[in-house]
Amino acid sequence: MLLRIVLTFAVAIVSFHCIEMPVRRRGVTGFRALGVAVTGVAVTALVLVVATRGAVDESARRTFMHADAVQSEGKLKVLLIGDSVAGCIGNPFQPEWGPGLSVSTRNMRGCGIMTGDLPIPHEPPRIKSCESWSSSYEMAVDLVEPDLVLLSIGSWERYDQLLNGERLKAGSTEWKQYFFGQLRIASEVLGRRSAKVVILTRPCRRRRKLSTRPVLTRPGSYQAVNDVLTQFAERHADIGLIDLADEICEDGRYLPELDGVQLYSDGTHFTVAGSQRVWQFVAPEVERVWQELSAGESLDGIR
Numbered sequence: 001m002l003l004r005i006v007l008t009f010a011v012a013i014v015s016f017h018c019i020e021m022p023v024r025r026r027g028v029t030g031f032r033a034l035g036v037a038v039t040g041v042a043v044t045a046l047v048l049v050v051a052t053r054g055a056v057d058e059s060a061r062r063t064f065m066h067a068d069a070v071q072s073e074g075k076l077k078v079l080l081i082g083d084s085v086a087g088c089i090g091n092p093f094q095p096e097w098g099p100g101l102s103v104s105t106r107n108m109r110g111c112g113i114m115t116g117d118l119p120i121p122h123e124p125p126r127i128k129s130c131e132s133w134s135s136s137y138e139m140a141v142d143l144v145e146p147d148l149v150l151l152s153i154g155s156w157e158r159y160d161q162l163l164n165g166e167r168l169k170a171g172s173t174e175w176k177q178y179f180f181g182q183l184r185i186a187s188e189v190l191g192r193r194s195a196k197v198v199i200l201t202r203p204c205r206r207r208r209k210l211s212t213r214p215v216l217t218r219p220g221s222y223q224a225v226n227d228v229l230t231q232f233a234e235r236h237a238d239i240g241l242i243d244l245a246d247e248i249c250e251d252g253r254y255l256p257e258l259d260g261v262q263l264y265s266d267g268t269h270f271t272v273a274g275s276q277r278v279w280q281f282v283a284p285e286v287e288r289v290w291q292e293l294s295a296g297e298s299l300d301g302i303r
Contacts, residue, residue, distance in 0.1 A: 075102040076290060079144045081137060081190070082152035084109040085202075088270040089152060089278050097276055098283030106140040108133060112153045113182040116161030116168065137189045148290055149190040150242075150282075154202025154229070155268070158221040171224040179225075183232045187239055196293045198240035198286065199233055201226045204254040206267030223252060237296060240289035247281045 078101050080090035090105030111130035141149065157179060161168040168175040183199075191197045202225055226245055233241035248258055257263060263274035270278060 075100055076287065077144070077147045078103045078150060078286060079140060079146035079148070079190075079195070080105045080150040080152060081140055082107055082200075083112055083155050085155055085269060086150075086152035088265075089275050089282075092272045092275040093279060094276075097279040098286070100287055101283055104144045104146070106136070106144075108136055110156070112156035113186050114157050114161050114179060115182075116163035116178075118156075118159050118162070134185055134189050137186065138192065141190060141193055141195065145193060146195045148196045148198060148286065150198050150200055150286065151186060151190060152200045152202075154222070154225045155205075157228075158202075158225050170221045176224075176228055179228045180232060183228070187232075187236065191238070196240065196290060197238070198242060198289050198293075199229050200282070201229055201241070201243045201245040203245050204249040204252065206254050206256070206264070238293065240293050242282060242285045242289060244278065244282065248278065 080086055080093075080103060084107055087105060087107035087109070090103055090107070093103045093105070095102075108130065111133050113133055115131050115133070158170055160170050161175065161178065163178065166174075168178055187197050202222060204222060222245075230241060230243075233239045245252075248263060249255060254267070255263065256267075258277060261273050261277045262271055263277065265271050265274075
């Protein structure tokens with residue numbers, strides 16, 4: 001019951017960032033309005049699925065899966081999974097943005113794959129539900145049965161981590177070793193149904209001036225995250241990488257706009273238009289990487 005409440009609350013927050021905030025700031029009309037409406041329906045449906053999982057009968061579960069299957073007929077079935085940024089990229093997705101793809105999104109707000117507490121004085125530890133991220137990922141793979149999984153993390157990995165009483169400084173050898181270990185677990189869980197696993201590098205974000213908190217990240221922490229993600233993919237021939245950061249950042253620096261499009265609603269989470277611009281780059285890259293990974297698998301079979 002507690003898990004259902006937490007996940008439902010998380011979906012509500014993503015809805016706020018990805019739907020309500022863009023409407024408040026700019027308003028949406030025409031195609032954007034349709035995208036927001038469809039996203040709202042999708043978010044509502046996800047709340048219902050999460051809230052009733054385990055309580056619904058098998059026929060209801062088959063109906064939900066059948067809807068996914070109809071949408072993905074003749075297309076590459078993609079599961080985009082990760083934190084709230086993943087939600088803002090995936091939830092607004094429209095078929096026109098990637099005609100060869102059928103995209104499902106699952107995200108856990110406030111959770112990455114590193115589960116150490118954050119060293120923030122006078123604040124409670126990381127929410128306990130983050131510790132179950134691997135089980136949540138496994139459940140998402142079982143529900144969607146994707147051909148390819150896009151992993152979008154990095155917002156929480158860039159912090160120092162308090163783990164078993166030890167502080168792992170972002171960018172340190174110990175932090176990297178822990179990160180690599182968590183990525184291994186994630187790749188095994190996400191690829192458990194023979195899905196191809198592809199990692200998105202984390203885009204830059206606007207640096208915030210925090211007057212009431214100490215600095216929680218270190219200079220270059222985002223680059224350190226992306227370095228680990230890149231190295232992990234390079235060391236595993238069956239893991240793909242799409243360098244989103246290189247596409248929408250400028251020499252590692254935050255860009256609020258790209259090609260005349262306002263990318264972010266708050267410096268971190270994408271607007272609907274920003275999500276569309278992301279897919280303009282990501283959709284063809286997904287198909288390219290899929291073909292490369294499939295070709296590599298075929299060569300392994302010949303050998």
